[in-house]
Every structure is written in structure tokens, then in C-alpha cells.
Amino acid sequence: MNTILVATDFSAASVNAAEYAAEMALVVKKDLLLLHIYSLNVSWNQIPLTTDNTNMSEDADTALNRLRNSLHERTGHKLTIGTEVRTGVFFTELEASCDRVKPYTVVMGSQGTTAAERFLFGGHTVHAMQNLQWPLVTVPPDARFLYVRRIGLACDFNNVADITPAPAITALVKDFNAALHILNVGKETELASDIVRESEVLESLLGEVKPQYHFIAHNDTNQALMDFVENYHIHLLLVLPRERDFADKLLHKSHTRELVLKSNVPVMALHK
Numbered sequence: 001m002n003t004i005l006v007a008t009d010f011s012a013a014s015v016n017a018a019e020y021a022a023e024m025a026l027v028v029k030k031d032l033l034l035l036h037i038y039s040l041n042v043s044w045n046q047i048p049l050t051t052d053n054t055n056m057s058e059d060a061d062t063a064l065n066r067l068r069n070s071l072h073e074r075t076g077h078k079l080t081i082g083t084e085v086r087t088g089v090f091f092t093e094l095e096a097s098c099d100r101v102k103p104y105t106v107v108m109g110s111q112g113t114t115a116a117e118r119f120l121f122g123g124h125t126v127h128a129m130q131n132l133q134w135p136l137v138t139v140p141p142d143a144r145f146l147y148v149r150r151i152g153l154a155c156d157f158n159n160v161a162d163i164t165p166a167p168a169i170t171a172l173v174k175d176f177n178a179a180l181h182i183l184n185v186g187k188e189t190e191l192a193s194d195i196v197r198e199s200e201v202l203e204s205l206l207g208e209v210k211p212q213y214h215f216i217a218h219n220d221t222n223q224a225l226m227d228f229v230e231n232y233h234i235h236l237l238l239v240l241p242r243e244r245d246f247a248d249k250l251l252h253k254s255h256t257r258e259l260v261l262k263s264n265v266p267v268m269a270l271h272k
Contacts, residue, residue, distance in 0.1 A: 005103040013109035013141040021107040031080040105135040113263035148176040154236040158200035165272040166205040180211040185224040
């Protein structure tokens with residue numbers, strides 16, 4: 001857990017994510033690993049395309065070294081920065097690298113800057129948000145790391161004891177010396193008894209970091225989250241992927257894409 005892993009395709013958005021990760025690594029005192037993954041046996045409309053694997057690997061190594069040098073200069077050579085090139089299916093190789101490194105978190109750009117980059121790398125990011133079992137931060141193209149003083153946690157207050165990675169959240173809040181704001185979005189203006197009961201359970205799990213609770217009535221969960229992030233000046237938004245209900249709305253199909261692509265602040269997915 002001593003390394004921040006950055007998946008990059010060298011687009012402007014992913015380079016920005018790497019710069020964000022480098023600044024974060026300085027604060028939490030972690031190493032950095034720059035990872036590039038490219039696929040073999042690429043096909044388009046079922047027509048195999050030949051690739052020069054040696055040249056691709058050399059090009060990737062050159063680009064990674066250039067990015068590493070840039071980040072060294074940006075951080076005053078205060079970080080240990082490694083590089084890795086992997087070949088294969090993107091998510092499979094990302095998982096394999098994570099299983100080997102056991103990262104503090106993975107960092108990816110939330111989208112590319114061109115239409116093709118948004119379709120390809122943005123799709124990888126969305127899939128990783130849904131399925132990667134390691135912490136994952138998606139960084140918007142214009143986001144800059146200055147500090148993380150306020151962390152938001154989106155929570156449905158449904159079986160919180162089963163889905164809340166309390167030690168990870170507590171450690172994260174302490175690492176950044178941040179305030180934790182917990183948000184629940186529902187359609188009713190009055191709190192149901194089960195919400196009150198589950199909020200008490202969550203308080204028992206996270207009481208050490210003294211979270212603040214916010215209950216908002218809104219028909220559009222994603223829009224309510226974005227409004228909350230803006231109004232309360234949240235620097236990092238946490239979501240807890242689960243199979244059903246509230247987080248499924250956030251992290252499934254078009255909802256995932258909307259949250260990842262439209263958020264103005266980095267979004268972090270945490271699995272228990």
C-alpha cells in the first residue's frame with residue numbers, strides 16, 4: 001500500500017491525472033508507478049490488424065520515461081517513480097498489476113480530450129470504477145491537486161455495515177487531515193426510520209473522524225451529488241460500489257459514465 005498506480009494512455013487528460021497523482025503522492029508520502037497497457041491482436045470489424053509489438057513497446061517505454069522525467073521535475077525529484085508496460089486486455093492487465101503492487105490507490109483520467117480518447121480510455125475508466133477491487137480515483141481533465149480538505153461520501157444508508165470500508169475511509173481522512181461529509185439523496189423530505197437506524201450504525205463505524213451528515217431530497221441522484229460537491233467545496237467524492245440500489249444507480253452503465261464524465265472533482269471508488 002505504499003504506491004499510487006497511474007494508468008496512462010499519454011493523452012492530455014491522463015497526463016493531467018498523472019500530475020494530480022504525483023502531487024497527491026507527495027502529501028501522503030507514497031511512491032508512484034506509471035502503467036501503460038496496450039492490446040495485441042487488435043481487430044476492427046473482425047479484420048485482424050498487424051502490429052509491430054517491438055516498436056510499440058519501445059514507443060511506450062520512451063513515452064513513460066518522458067512522463068516520469070516531467071513528473072520528477074514537477075515534484076523536485078522528491079518521489080520514487082517507476083514505470084511498467086503491459087500487453088493484453090486492459091482491465092485484466094490492470095488487475096494483474098494491482099494484485100502485484102497492492103496500490104494505495106489507482107489513478108486514471110476520467111476521460112480523454114478527443115472524441116476517440118473519451119470513447120476508449122473513458123470506457124476503461126468507467127469499467128474499472130464498476131469492477132476494480134482496489135481504490136480508484138478518476139480525475140477530471142481540468143482538475144488540479146492543491147489539497148484535500150473536504151471529502152464527500154455518497155451513501156444510501158442501506159446495510160452500511162456490509163458495504164462500508166470503514167478502516168480505509170478513516171485512514172484516508174486522516175492521511176489528508178480532512179473533514180468528512182456524508183451525503184444521502186432520497187425522494188422524501190422526511191427521514192425514514194431505517195435511514196435513521198443505519199446512520200447510527202455508520203456513526204459507530206466512522207465516528208472517530210467526526211463526519212457531518214447531509215440529507216437531501218432530490219429526484220436526480222447524480223445532479224444532487226454535483227450540486228452538493230459545488231456548494232460544499234468538496235475536493236474528493238467517495239462512492240461505494242455495490243450490486244444493487246443507490247450505488248448501482250451511481251456505478252452502473254450510463255449512471256457511471258455520467259458521474260465520471262461530468263464530475264468537476266475527482267471521484268474515488270472504494271470497495272469493502
